[in-house]
Amino acid sequence: MWSEEFDKKAQDAAQNHSPTYDGRNWDKMQSLLDKHLPVEKKKRRFIFWWILPVFLGITAYIYFSFDKSNRNSQSITNNKQVIEENKSGSSSKMENAPTLSSGAAIDPDKTNDKEAIKESPTDDNKLMSGGGEASESIKSETTRISNIDETSTSPSANPSRRQRTGTKNRKNIASTNPEPVVYQTAIIADQSLATKPAATENNLSPSHTNSETEITKKPESIESLTESKVADSSISKTTVEEVPIKPSTKKSGKSRDKGFFAGLSFGPDISGFDMEEGKWQFQYGVTAGYAFSKHWSVRSGFLAARKIYTAAPSDYHPPYDLMQYYPGIQKIDADCYVIEIPLTAVYSFATSKKQNWFVSTGLSSYLMKEETYEYYYKNAAGQMEKRTRNFENENSHLFSIFNFSGGYKYQFSNRIFLMAEPYLKIPLSGVGYGNVKLNSAGVLFTVGAKF
Amino acid sequence: MSICHRYAHQDEDATEILNDGFLKVFIEVYRFKPAYTDTVSSFKGWLRKIMIYTAIDHFRKNNKHQGAAELNETYMHIPSRSEDAVDKLSYGEILSAIKFLTPGYRTVFNLFIIEGFSHEEIAKELGISAGTSKSNLAKARKQLQRILYQQNEIVSKNVV
Numbered sequence: 001m002w003s004e005e006f007d008k009k010a011q012d013a014a015q016n017h018s019p020t021y022d023g024r025n026w027d028k029m030q031s032l033l034d035k036h037l038p039v040e041k042k043k044r045r046f047i048f049w050w051i052l053p054v055f056l057g058i059t060a061y062i063y064f065s066f067d068k069s070n071r072n073s074q075s076i077t078n079n080k081q082v083i084e085e086n087k088s089g090s091s092s093k094m095e096n097a098p099t100l101s102s103g104a105a106i107d108p109d110k111t112n113d114k115e116a117i118k119e120s121p122t123d124d125n126k127l128m129s130g131g132g133e134a135s136e137s138i139k140s141e142t143t144r145i146s147n148i149d150e151t152s153t154s155p156s157a158n159p160s161r162r163q164r165t166g167t168k169n170r171k172n173i174a175s176t177n178p179e180p181v182v183y184q185t186a187i188i189a190d191q192s193l194a195t196k197p198a199a200t201e202n203n204l205s206p207s208h209t210n211s212e213t214e215i216t217k218k219p220e221s222i223e224s225l226t227e228s229k230v231a232d233s234s235i236s237k238t239t240v241e242e243v244p245i246k247p248s249t250k251k252s253g254k255s256r257d258k259g260f261f262a263g264l265s266f267g268p269d270i271s272g273f274d275m276e277e278g279k280w281q282f283q284y285g286v287t288a289g290y291a292f293s294k295h296w297s298v299r300s301g302f303l304a305a306r307k308i309y310t311a312a313p314s315d316y317h318p319p320y321d322l323m324q325y326y327p328g329i330q331k332i333d334a335d336c337y338v339i340e341i342p343l344t345a346v347y348s349f350a351t352s353k354k355q356n357w358f359v360s361t362g363l364s365s366y367l368m369k370e371e372t373y374e375y376y377y378k379n380a381a382g383q384m385e386k387r388t389r390n391f392e393n394e395n396s397h398l399f400s401i402f403n404f405s406g407g408y409k410y411q412f413s414n415r416i417f418l419m420a421e422p423y424l425k426i427p428l429s430g431v432g433y434g435n436v437k438l439n440s441a442g443v444l445f446t447v448g449a450k451f
Numbered sequence: 452m453s454i455c456h457r458y459a460h461q462d463e464d465a466t467e468i469l470n471d472g473f474l475k476v477f478i479e480v481y482r483f484k485p486a487y488t489d490t491v492s493s494f495k496g497w498l499r500k501i502m503i504y505t506a507i508d509h510f511r512k513n514n515k516h517q518g519a520a521e522l523n524e525t526y527m528h529i530p531s532r533s534e535d536a537v538d539k540l541s542y543g544e545i546l547s548a549i550k551f552l553t554p555g556y557r558t559v560f561n562l563f564i565i566e567g568f569s570h571e572e573i574a575k576e577l578g579i580s581a582g583t584s585k586s587n588l589a590k591a592r593k594q595l596q597r598i599l600y601q602q603n604e605i606v607s608k609n610v611v
Binding site: 006007009010011012013014016017018019022025028029032033036037 | 452453454456457462466467469470471473474477478540542543545546549561564565595
């Protein structure tokens with residue numbers, strides 16, 4: 001008898017045998033894989049990676065170029081100083097009127113502005129902690145400012161003045177008094193500090209793509225391969241566990257059209273009644289949405305921006321008869337920090353794998369986080385005075401702004417995209433404390449990712 | 452690779468069997484479903500079977516001209532010199548001796564002794580009769596005795 005020991009030993013030898021690794025075997029395997037399972041290499045278009053920095057550079061240029069006119073403004077803490085100015089013409093007086101807010105109109109540091117507004121220029125200024133609701137207590141002190149120099153319009157001569165742009169179509173609100181005396185008044189609102197929304201700081205980083213190896217699943221090619229390699233392949237006829245075909249790891253192109261997406265948005269924004277008296281500001285925020293199909297999607301998000309504009313008395317409609325207190329009001333300078341929550345429907349057309357055009361419309365909600373108004377009026381003596389009022393978290397306008405935009409979207413990869421869309425926002429009702437019909441326009445750039 | 456070495460005489464043939472087997476694994480991995488909870492062991496068994504069948508395909512492609520071997524009643528009788536002759540054989544010597552077998556005998560020996568196939572299954576896979584499979588197994592053992600004796604002068608027991 002053939003020894004059963006030898007059979008057992010042969011089995012043990014086969015089980016314990018560990019051949020040495022030869023790297024050359026992998027080279028042959030690689031050539032086989034390249035031949036039968038080729039992987040398409042993604043072509044990167046290097047030049048399109050520069051689009052984002054170019055857009056950022058253009059936006060920064062627009063921001064800084066319009067911000068130069070706001071460099072000479074003074075913070076509210078400087079209101080303590082007695083400003084001696086020479087007489088000036090009526091129009092130049094209005095232009096050179098001292099302001100509260102800082103010159104850096106697009107200053108994202110809201111805390112500084114808030115402190116500037118809060119702190120009184122006078123000795124009696126105190127921060128009064130408020131209760132739950134924002135209540136207003138007015139503490140006013142008048143400082144007589146004499147000798148306003150109408151010719152001293154340079155920032156060096158009068159650093160407290162904020163230069164205004166857009167004098168076209170401005171009503172003749174200048175005083176005809178050759179020597180007006182401007183009373184500088186600081187009004188401190190007694191309100192609790194409102195917390196700024198943190199939505200503007202959200203950073204949504206695009207998700208990482210999987211690094212799975214994609215194996216093309218082609219049943220037809222598999223059968224042809226096995227038949228060409230081996231004359232009588234026995235794999236399919238054997239007792240190897242054959243199971244229902246697992247779904248392919250490679251996603252189809254259509255499934256990428258649906259799903260959530262999010263991104264960071266930024267861009268220039270201008271607000272006003274006719275856009276000519278407005279100031280370009282920088283808005284920023286986050287955008288998120290869901291795509292139902294290749295063409296339709298819905299979008300929302302949080303956008304923060306400062307809206308600086310000048311209103312005529314006829315455009316300003318406060319909740320109570322403010323004009324009783326300021327009968328000779330000439331103009332109102334507004335500086336508002338607004339959080340916008342848009343809700344828009346987007347329709348994409350001319351779609352391709354890399355790009356598409358789209359139009360978007362919907363409604364936006366404004367949350368007036370901070371409002372500062374400077375009222376220029378004539379007192380009983382015919383002298384120009386200014387009073388400042390500040391509000392925090394007092395006004396909100398849900399779905400009250402009609403939002404319309406259109407733009408272009410470029411896909412860097414299956415996930416990362418860049419959008420550029422000019423927009424127009426028209427209020428359906430009054431905005432802010434003065435219920436003004438504040439229009440807004442600008443360009444919004446969004447860098448985002450699909451999930 | 453150890454499986455492929457047992458079915459091939461030369462390393463190049465073993466590499467070819469290995470690469471062809473892995474190519475089939477990459478192509479049809481989506482069809483794999485674990486037979487039991489231990490996925491790793493289940494996959495090992497699935498991979499092992501693919502390699503075996505790839506080796507069989509390789510044999511059938513390269514040895515079509517070989518006909519069914521006739522049963523040879525002549526056995527080589529070598530008197531036993533040591534009771535523990537088998538124990539002195541190393542794993543490497545046994546595997547090396549298997550590689551020197553005739554391709555047909557080598558395949559049958561591997562499938563029956565090591566893989567545990569029955570003669571009917573071997574006959575179905577190789578396209579031969581069960582009787583031929585049995586005779587090839589006997590001849591494989593005879594050849595192994597001769598090879599091992601020539602290599603190491605180790606005496607084997609008689610085949611009955």
